[in-house]
Amino acid sequence: MGVGIEVKDLNAWFxxxxxxxxxxxxxxxxxxxxxxxxxxxxxxxxxxCLNRLHETVPDARVKGSVxxxxxxxxxxxxxxxxxxxxIGMVFQKPNPFPTMSxxxxxxxxxxxNGYNKRPELDQIVEDALRSAxxxxxxxxxxxxxxxxxxxxxxxxxxCIARALAVQPELLLMDEPxxxxxxxxxxxxxxxxxxxxxxxxxxxxxHNMQQAARVADTTGFFLLGRLIEYDKxxxxxxxxxxxxxxxxxxxxxx
Amino acid sequence: xxxxxxxxLDVLKERLLEMGGMAEAAIELAxxxxxxxxxxxxxxxFEREKMINDSERHIDELAVDLLAMQQPMATxxxxxxxxxxxxxxxxxxxxxxxNIAQRSxxxxxxxxxxxxxxIARMTTAVSxxxxxxxxxxxxxxxxxxxxxxxxxSIVDRMKDEAFxxxxxxxxxxxxxxxxxxxxxxxxxxxxxIADHATNIAEDVIFWVSGADVRHNAMRxxxxxDPDAPRSR
Numbered sequence: 119m120g121v122g123i124e125v126k127d128l129n130a131w132f133x134x135x136x137x138x139x140x141x142x143x144x145x146x147x148x149x150x151x152x153x154x155x156x157x158x159x160x161x162x163x164x165x166x167c168l169n170r171l172h173e174t175v176p177d178a179r180v181k182g183s184v185x186x187x188x189x190x191x192x193x194x195x196x197x198x199x200x201x202x203x204x205i206g207m208v209f210q211k212p213n214p215f216p217t218m219s220x221x222x223x224x225x226x227x228x229x230x231n232g233y234n235k236r237p238e239l240d241q242i243v244e245d246a247l248r249s250a251x252x253x254x255x256x257x258x259x260x261x262x263x264x265x266x267x268x269x270x271x272x273x274x275x276x277c278i279a280r281a282l283a284v285q286p287e288l289l290l291m292d293e294p295x296x297x298x299x300x301x302x303x304x305x306x307x308x309x310x311x312x313x314x315x316x317x318x319x320x321x322x323x324h325n326m327q328q329a330a331r332v333a334d335t336t337g338f339f340l341l342g343r344l345i346e347y348d349k350x351x352x353x354x355x356x357x358x359x360x361x362x363x364x365x366x367x368x369x370x371x
Numbered sequence: 372x373x374x375x376x377x378x379x380l381d382v383l384k385e386r387l388l389e390m391g392g393m394a395e396a397a398i399e400l401a402x403x404x405x406x407x408x409x410x411x412x413x414x415x416x417f418e419r420e421k422m423i424n425d426s427e428r429h430i431d432e433l434a435v436d437l438l439a440m441q442q443p444m445a446t447x448x449x450x451x452x453x454x455x456x457x458x459x460x461x462x463x464x465x466x467x468x469x470n471i472a473q474r475s476x477x478x479x480x481x482x483x484x485x486x487x488x489x490i491a492r493m494t495t496a497v498s499x500x501x502x503x504x505x506x507x508x509x510x511x512x513x514x515x516x517x518x519x520x521x522x523x524s525i526v527d528r529m530k531d532e533a534f535x536x537x538x539x540x541x542x543x544x545x546x547x548x549x550x551x552x553x554x555x556x557x558x559x560x561x562x563x564i565a566d567h568a569t570n571i572a573e574d575v576i577f578w579v580s581g582a583d584v585r586h587n588a589m590r591x592x593x594x595x596d597p598d599a600p601r602s603r
Contacts, residue, residue, distance in 0.1 A: 327442055354444050356581030366444040368373050 120148040120318030121187025121287045123168065128182035130163050130172055137163050139342045141182070145335070150310055150319045152333035152350065154326060156370065159339040161322045165290045168320065169205035170198040187287050203231065206281030210293040212273035214265025214280070220247075220256050223265040223276055227284040242283055249316070250279035251309050271302025278309065282317075289313065291321040295328065307332050326366055330354045338362045376441045383433050383454050384508075387461070390426040391505040393419050394461045397468030398501065398564060402494040405475040405557065408483070413472035423465035430458045446578070453578035457508065460567040460574075464501065467560045467567075474553040474560075484550045487536040488558060493529045496522065497561045500568035507572060513579040519572035520584070526565035533558040 123145040130138035138160045145151050153161040166172040167180055170191060184191035191201055214223045224243045233239065243260070247253040252275040256263070265276050274294060281289060291310070295303040310319055310332045323329050329336050330350060337347040338361075346353065346362045357363045364370045397419040404412035434455050437443060443451050500522050507515035537555045541548045573585050 326444065330444075355448060357445050363445050367447050368376065 120314070120316065122147045123288065123318065123320070124183075124185040125168075126183045126185075128164075128167060128180070128184060130160070130167055130180050131178065132175065133177040137342050138167065141344050143337060143344060143347055145318060145320065147318055148314050148316075149334045150314050150321065150332055152329035152336040153320065153322045153339060154324070154329050154336060154365075155339035155345075156365065157324075160342040161339045162292050164339065165207075165292055165320055165322055168288070168290060169207055170201045171207065173198065189287070203227070203284055204286055205288045205290060206284065206286035207290040207292070208274070208277050208281055208294045210296050212270060212277050212297070214268070214273050214276050216264060216266040218265055219261045220263055220265055220268070220276060221260040224279045224283050227280060231284065243279075246279040246283040247276075249282050249313065250275045251305060251312070252276060252279055269302070271298050271305060274298060274302065274306060275309065278306075278313075282313075286317070289317045289319045291319065293322055293324060296324060303328070326354070338365060340365070373441070376437070376443070376447075379433070379437045379441065380443075380447065380450065383430065383437065383451070386426065386430050386433065387454055387457060388505065388509060390423060390430065390458070390461050391501075391508070393423050393426065394464040394468070395498065395501055395505070397423065397465050398471075398494065398498055401468040401471035401475065402491070402498075404472050405478065405490060408475070408479045410476055410479055413476050416468050416472040420465045420469045423462055427458055427462040430454065434458070449578045449581060453508075453574040456574045457571045460570045464564050464567050467564050470560045471557050474557050478550055478553050481550045481553075482547075484544075484547065486551075486554050487540055488533040488554055489529075490554070490557060490561075493526065493533070493558060493561050496526050496529065497565045497568070500526065500565050501571075504568045504571035504575065507575045508578075511575070511579050513576045516572035516575040516579075520569055523565055523569045526562055530558050530562040 125143045128141040155161045172178050224246050295306045333350045336350045336353040338345045346359045400412050400416045503519045537551045541551045576584050
C-alpha cells in the first residue's frame with residue numbers, strides 16, 4: 119500500500135541560491151499528485167528532496183522535514199541510501215543499464231541489496247514487469263535482449279519495473295513521458311492510474327493535460343514557492359490564485 | 372498568451388454577441404408585430420430565426436474546435452463552456468420570438484379585443500433582461516449578471532398576474548376565448564425568454580467567478596463571497 123507524505127517548512131539551496139522556499143504539503147496515501155510550474159520553478163528539486171537526491175549535488179542543501187510513511191527522510195539517524203531504496207524514482211530520459219538484459223535490469227536493485235534467490239527473483243521480476251505493463255511484450259526475450267534494445271516507451275516502462283522491483287513505498291516520476299510518443303505516453307499514464315492502487319505517486323510534468331488526466335491533486339510551483347495545491351479538477355477549472363490561473367491559461371509572463 | 376488561441380476566444384465572443392443582437396431584434400420585431408398587428412414584421416422574425424440557427428451551428432463549431440485544438444483551462448475553459456450554453460439559450464430565444472410572431476399572426480386574423488395585460492411593459496422588462504445579460508457577457512461583469520437574476524421574479528409576477536386577468540376575461544367571454552389564449556401564450560413565451568436571460572446571466576457568473584448559481588444554489592447563500600473577483 120502507498121504511504122502518505124508530509125512536507126514541513128522545506129527549503130533547498132544550490133550553493134547560496136535558494137531554490138525552494140517554505141514548502142508545506144500533505145499528500146494522501148495512494149494518491150497521484152502532479153507538480154506543475156514553469157522551468158526553473160523548483161518542481162524537480164522538490165521531488166528530489168523527497169528522496170534525498172538533491173543533496174547528491176555539490177553544495178546543495180536542504181532544511182525542513184519530510185515524512186514519507188514511517189520514514190523521517192531528514193531524520194538524524196536516517197540513512198540516505200536507505201531512503202532512496204524505499205522511494206523509487208523514474209526520470210525524464212529512460213536510463214536502463216545498457217549492457218544488461220531486460221531481466222537483469224529489473225533485478226539490479228534487488229541484487230544490489232544482496233537479494234539473489236533465483237525462484238523468488240524470477241517471480242519478483244515477472245510481477246514488476248506485469249505491474250509496469252511490459253510483461254506481455256518482453257516475456258519471451260527476458261534474457262536475450264538488452265534494456266537498450268527496447269523502444270523508448272518500453273525502456274521507460276522497464277525503468278518503472280526496475281523501480282517497482284524493490285517495492286518502494288513512494289514512486290517519484292520526473293517528467294516520465296516527456297520524451298515519449300503519444301501512444302507510449304498513453305501507456306505510461308494508464309500505468310500511473312493502475313499503480314496508484316498500490317503506490318503513492320508524485321509526478322513532475324510540463325504537460326498540463328497530462329496532470330489533468332492522471333493526478334488526483336496538483337501543486338503549482340513558481341519561483342521556488344508552492345503557490346497553490348488543491349484537487350486537480352479545482353486547479354484546472356477554478357484555481358484560487360491568479361498566478362496559477364495565468365500559468366495554466368498560458369497568460370504567464 | 373497564445374495569440375491564435377486568444378484570437379479564437381475573441382472571435383467566439385464576437386459571434387455570440389452578434390447572435391445576441393439578432394435574438395434581441397427577434398424579440399423586438401415580434402413585439403412590434405403584436406403591437407402594430409403587422410404580419411410583415413412576423414416574416415422578419417422568421418428570417419432572423421433562420422440566421423440565429425445558422426449562427427448557433429457556427430458558434431458550436433468554433434467552440435468545439437477551440438476545445439479540441441487548444442484545450443483551454445480555468446477561466447478560458449469556463450468561457451468556452453459558458454458560450455456553448457449561452458448559444459443554446461439564444462437559439463431558444465429566437466424560437467420563442469417566432470412563437471410570439473405566430474400567435475400575433477393569429478391575433479391579426481381575429482377581431483381586436485381589450486387585453487387586460489400590459490404586453491409592452493412585459494416585453495420591455497424581458498428585453499432589458501436579455502440586453503443586460505448580454506452586456507454582462509460583453510464586459511465579464513458578474514454584478515450586472517446578478518442584477519439580471521433579480522429581475523426574473525418581476526417577470527414571473529407579471530406572467531402570474533396576466534394569467535389571472537386573462538382567465539377572468541376568458542370566463543367572461545367564453546364565446547371568444549381564442550384571442551385571450553393567444554395573449555396568454557405570448558406572456559408564457561416572454562416569461563420563457565426571461566428564463567433564458569437568467570440562464571445567460573448564470574453562465575456569465577460561472578465564467579467570471581467559477582460559482583454555480585443555477586437553481587438558486589448560491590444566489591442567496593452566505594457562501595457567495597461578495598469580495599471574490601467578479602470582473603474580467
